[in-house]
Amino acid sequence: MVTKMVQINLKTKDIHISNLAKLVSGPNAILYKDEDLLAYDCDGFTIKRHLPRAVIFPKDTHEVSQIVKYCAKHNLPFLARGAGTGLSGGAIPLNNEVIISLVRMKRLLEIDLENRRAVVEPGFVNLKLTNSISDKGYYYAPDPSSQYACTIGGNVAENAGGAHCLKYGVTTNHILGLEVVLPNGDIIEIGKNGIPDAPGYDLLGLLTGSEGTLGIVTKITVRILKNPEAKQTVLAYFDKIDDGSKAVSDIISSGIVPAALEMMDKTAIEGVEAAAFPVGHPKDIEAVLLIEVDGITAGINDQINLILDVCQKRNVREVKAARDEAERGRWWANRKTGFGAMGAISPDYLVQDGVIPRSKLPEVLAKINQISEENGLRIANIFHAGDGNLHPLVLFDSRIPGETEKAIQAGSECLKACADVGGSITGEHGVGIEKKEEMRFVFHDHEIQAQTDIRDVFNPDYLLNAGKLFPAPGRCAEVKRELK
Amino acid sequence: MVTKMVQINLKTKDIHISNLAKLVSGPNAILYKDEDLLAYDCDGFTIKRHLPRAVIFPKDTHEVSQIVKYCAKHNLPFLARGAGTGLSGGAIPLNNEVIISLVRMKRLLEIDLENRRAVVEPGFVNLKLTNSISDKGYYYAPDPSSQYACTIGGNVAENAGGAHCLKYGVTTNHILGLEVVLPNGDIIEIGKNGIPDAPGYDLLGLLTGSEGTLGIVTKITVRILKNPEAKQTVLAYFDKIDDGSKAVSDIISSGIVPAALEMMDKTAIEGVEAAAFPVGHPKDIEAVLLIEVDGITAGINDQINLILDVCQKRNVREVKAARDEAERGRWWANRKTGFGAMGAISPDYLVQDGVIPRSKLPEVLAKINQISEENGLRIANIFHAGDGNLHPLVLFDSRIPGETEKAIQAGSECLKACADVGGSITGEHGVGIEKKEEMRFVFHDHEIQAQTDIRDVFNPDYLLNAGKLFPAPGRCAEVKRELK
Numbered sequence: 001m002v003t004k005m006v007q008i009n010l011k012t013k014d015i016h017i018s019n020l021a022k023l024v025s026g027p028n029a030i031l032y033k034d035e036d037l038l039a040y041d042c043d044g045f046t047i048k049r050h051l052p053r054a055v056i057f058p059k060d061t062h063e064v065s066q067i068v069k070y071c072a073k074h075n076l077p078f079l080a081r082g083a084g085t086g087l088s089g090g091a092i093p094l095n096n097e098v099i100i101s102l103v104r105m106k107r108l109l110e111i112d113l114e115n116r117r118a119v120v121e122p123g124f125v126n127l128k129l130t131n132s133i134s135d136k137g138y139y140y141a142p143d144p145s146s147q148y149a150c151t152i153g154g155n156v157a158e159n160a161g162g163a164h165c166l167k168y169g170v171t172t173n174h175i176l177g178l179e180v181v182l183p184n185g186d187i188i189e190i191g192k193n194g195i196p197d198a199p200g201y202d203l204l205g206l207l208t209g210s211e212g213t214l215g216i217v218t219k220i221t222v223r224i225l226k227n228p229e230a231k232q233t234v235l236a237y238f239d240k241i242d243d244g245s246k247a248v249s250d251i252i253s254s255g256i257v258p259a260a261l262e263m264m265d266k267t268a269i270e271g272v273e274a275a276a277f278p279v280g281h282p283k284d285i286e287a288v289l290l291i292e293v294d295g296i297t298a299g300i301n302d303q304i305n306l307i308l309d310v311c312q313k314r315n316v317r318e319v320k321a322a323r324d325e326a327e328r329g330r331w332w333a334n335r336k337t338g339f340g341a342m343g344a345i346s347p348d349y350l351v352q353d354g355v356i357p358r359s360k361l362p363e364v365l366a367k368i369n370q371i372s373e374e375n376g377l378r379i380a381n382i383f384h385a386g387d388g389n390l391h392p393l394v395l396f397d398s399r400i401p402g403e404t405e406k407a408i409q410a411g412s413e414c415l416k417a418c419a420d421v422g423g424s425i426t427g428e429h430g431v432g433i434e435k436k437e438e439m440r441f442v443f444h445d446h447e448i449q450a451q452t453d454i455r456d457v458f459n460p461d462y463l464l465n466a467g468k469l470f471p472a473p474g475r476c477a478e479v480k481r482e483l484k
Numbered sequence: 485m486v487t488k489m490v491q492i493n494l495k496t497k498d499i500h501i502s503n504l505a506k507l508v509s510g511p512n513a514i515l516y517k518d519e520d521l522l523a524y525d526c527d528g529f530t531i532k533r534h535l536p537r538a539v540i541f542p543k544d545t546h547e548v549s550q551i552v553k554y555c556a557k558h559n560l561p562f563l564a565r566g567a568g569t570g571l572s573g574g575a576i577p578l579n580n581e582v583i584i585s586l587v588r589m590k591r592l593l594e595i596d597l598e599n600r601r602a603v604v605e606p607g608f609v610n611l612k613l614t615n616s617i618s619d620k621g622y623y624y625a626p627d628p629s630s631q632y633a634c635t636i637g638g639n640v641a642e643n644a645g646g647a648h649c650l651k652y653g654v655t656t657n658h659i660l661g662l663e664v665v666l667p668n669g670d671i672i673e674i675g676k677n678g679i680p681d682a683p684g685y686d687l688l689g690l691l692t693g694s695e696g697t698l699g700i701v702t703k704i705t706v707r708i709l710k711n712p713e714a715k716q717t718v719l720a721y722f723d724k725i726d727d728g729s730k731a732v733s734d735i736i737s738s739g740i741v742p743a744a745l746e747m748m749d750k751t752a753i754e755g756v757e758a759a760a761f762p763v764g765h766p767k768d769i770e771a772v773l774l775i776e777v778d779g780i781t782a783g784i785n786d787q788i789n790l791i792l793d794v795c796q797k798r799n800v801r802e803v804k805a806a807r808d809e810a811e812r813g814r815w816w817a818n819r820k821t822g823f824g825a826m827g828a829i830s831p832d833y834l835v836q837d838g839v840i841p842r843s844k845l846p847e848v849l850a851k852i853n854q855i856s857e858e859n860g861l862r863i864a865n866i867f868h869a870g871d872g873n874l875h876p877l878v879l880f881d882s883r884i885p886g887e888t889e890k891a892i893q894a895g896s897e898c899l900k901a902c903a904d905v906g907g908s909i910t911g912e913h914g915v916g917i918e919k920k921e922e923m924r925f926v927f928h929d930h931e932i933q934a935q936t937d938i939r940d941v942f943n944p945d946y947l948l949n950a951g952k953l954f955p956a957p958g959r960c961a962e963v964k965r966e967l968k
Binding site: 173425 | 694736787915934942
């Protein structure tokens with residue numbers, strides 16, 4: 001592969017920046033001035049900020065490999081970044097990293113409908129994939145709420161979920177192959193040609209969700225699915241949140257696997273109704289369920305009727321079905337912009353991401369309510385109820401001294417509540433820098449060690465995305481660079 | 485945990501055997517005489533045989549850990565074994581290993597219907613799980629043809645598939661948590677409490693399918709599913725195998741995901757009709773498809789009608805639906821005993837296990853036919869057509885000098901044909917010792933190295949199940965013990 005070298009006259013005394021600039025082609029392929037770097041000092045997790053050394057924009061795998069080799073040779077910390085929508089701080093340059101931004105690598109390389117797969121570059125935006133194939137009757141299933149902006153490379157790093165992952169699984173269930181630049185600059189292909197269940201160790205699974213600590217994904221083969229023949233979406237309003245929780249459990253127990261089964265509590269409803277996409281939810285209810293079923297036309301009504309029965313047994317106040325695709329779209333916009341909607345009722349909010357066995361929903365929601373009262377902070381709940389993936393949103397005002405810390409503490413207590421009932425501290429947002437300490441809620445030291453040992457195989461000099469994901473210092477350079 | 489120590493008066497001069505015997509409780513907990521060891525010199529892959537040093541039968545995790553610690557301390561090679569039904573030689577003691585048999589650890593520890601999971605010990609037989617919960621309306625999805633005998637621990641090691649994995653996924657998609665004894669004797673828990681998508685690296689995925697080279701699984705949390713409300717099973721007979729192949733592609737393209745979509749060719753039909761479970765397949769056809777759909781009652785007929793349309797467009801000779809559960813059972817017995825049925829038409833057979841993109845079915849089946857002719861050996865095909873997972877069965881007679889080698893060669897050529905169209909060398913049987921060299925068809929040296937580096941993290945002294953899965957010697961003790 002031949003890369004056109006463009007000599008740029010950089011006004012910098014940093015020799016590494018000058019040298020790195022020679023490895024990428026095209027205009028504006030490197031940023032290094034403080035005013036340009038400011039936009040890269042955090043991602044969707046805005047509570048901690050650090051400036052990178054530079055931000056570099058390779059156009060292909062070869063350029064990524066060259067940059068990585070340069071950083072490895074000169075002992076420069078580096079990390080990869082997509083759209084920066086991550087919610088746990090995985091792309092924050094804690095160590096003044098060189099950020100390798102993959103937004104220029106945004107091509108849709110191949111669509112293979114016959115074998116149900118597509119190949120994309122990491123900077124390709126999630127929703128664009130479905131938009132590119134929907135006229136042919138296909139779609140890409142993982143649908144994080146940020147799908148209009150987030151990139152598939154970032155989705156792979158975080159093993160992103162989404163509302164429809166209840167039925168269709170999270171990102172890892174839809175990745176068939178990866179091309180990866182390792183921290184030494186070597187390029188490997190995993191799950192070649194999109195044949196899943198490849199021999200050898202499951203490196204696909206290992207890389208997916210490794211939060212950018214094992215390698216940089218430069219090409220992704222994903223599974224695409226045929227559009228369901230029919231779908232139906234309903235809203236169910238409950239006076240009592242406990243009834244809503246129990247309805248969730250009952251629906252799953254009935255044998256139906258809804259495409260999505262979302263829940264919002266009273267505070268969340270107040271937020272979404274005050275924000276950009278209100279849909280007229282009653283404000284005096286304690287819970288709304290947004291339930292979607294899909295499949296072949298003949299079976300849809302049976303599923304809906306079963307769900308109606310369950311809801312009625314749980315004292316539902318009202319159930320209504322979407323009259324058309326437009327109404328369905330409005331309901332989903334109301335739900336998917338829910339986190340941001342908290343801005344309408346609070347100066348700041350912190351979103352958390354715990355997972356619990358579904359049967360523990362009433363217990364944990366009560367506990368979150370208690371944490372809210374004890375900390376004197378409102379907590380809204382918007383979540384993927386069907387798979388027990390909670391998103392407590394701690395509302396706070398960062399202008400009030402001490403309140404940010406209190407919000408972080410309340411968020412951590414929510415995760416502890418999840419871990420205590422046999423759950424976990426993240427369903428889809430990742431650990432990043434946000435939940436490093438909370439890893440101790442679910443892992444013993446030697447279990448964390450088993451994982452950092454694996455990291456050290458891939459990332460022995462610990463130059464790639466150091467200080468993320470694990471609480472303990474590794475045995476490598478991390479000790480030196482551990483956060484102040 | 486307290487283990488009852490039973491002092492057994494062993495007639496052996498092997499001090500290690502005497503010492504190991506003290507670590508396990510109960511009668512007959514260790515075998516060491518040659519006549520007893522003979523039953524453990526191979527598994528379902530019978531072409532290579534080696535005697536173990538001993539076979540030891542721990543009753544719980546603590547005993548496994550003690551045995552492993554003893555082996556690690558005294559540098560004794562060891563490996564774990566379940567029912568020994570594996571087809572790639574993963575449990576063959578190439579290095580005179582101490583075999584740790586897990587058949588005494590066969591308890592069903594927990595059933596949690598509300599959260600759809602069950603906890604089993606590794607020696608629990610696959611089919612028994614479904615049998616234990618079917619009266620409550622649930623089942624365990626992965627259904628290898630050996631499910632009446634194979635154990636779930638072995639299924640995890642091999643990431644076993646099965647006919648119904650087309651719709652429901654292979655073993656790795658149904659494993660929620662593992663307790664694992666590492667090669668140093670440490671015990672770790674992964675995916676605690678059966679919460680999937682745990683934070684940190686996907687060790688669950690890494691361990692699942694690692695063919696017993698990274699650790700010994702001692703407890704398994706699996707996902708259980710609600711029985712489908714209805715299912716329907718049909719047989720479709722095609723005069724031309726090409727038409728059958730194209731029907732497979734068309735069915736998948738239509739958007740239906742059948743629960744199972746199996747194919748047998750003319751030679752395979754000759755075998756199954758001559759064996760224990762004939763069902764009256766016509767002998768002059770080139771292909772039969774066994775198609776099963778499931779779901780809610782209302783939709784089943786629509787799915788079947790769509791499949792009928794597709795088959796008719798592809799010149800099907802006859803389609804018939806199972807009249808009742810008994811007939812369905814007979815059809816599945818006919819299919820699931822298909823490998824063994826080859827014994828009715830050939831003294832020996834070698835089963836292979838390649839994966840291809842579905843669109844390449846006609847091309848690869850033609851190539852297999854050519855390999856058959858060139859080697860002068862009949863090859864039957866019984867396979868999971870829906871997911872492109874081929875099982876060429878090379879028929880041969882080991883009494884004819886040179887024919888075994890020729891069969892191995894033909895099997896390898898079939899895998900090459902799969903790799904050449906962008907496929908893979910194993911779908912569900914694993915690599916073991918059988919396909920080590922064929923790993924080179926799909927991986928470059930540095931890609932294999934990335935995997936053996938991971939193995940060395942878990943298994944640094946390479947005492948656990950050495951000489952399996954990878955072609956190249958590792959950097960550890962393997963070099964010393966590499967096969968003659």
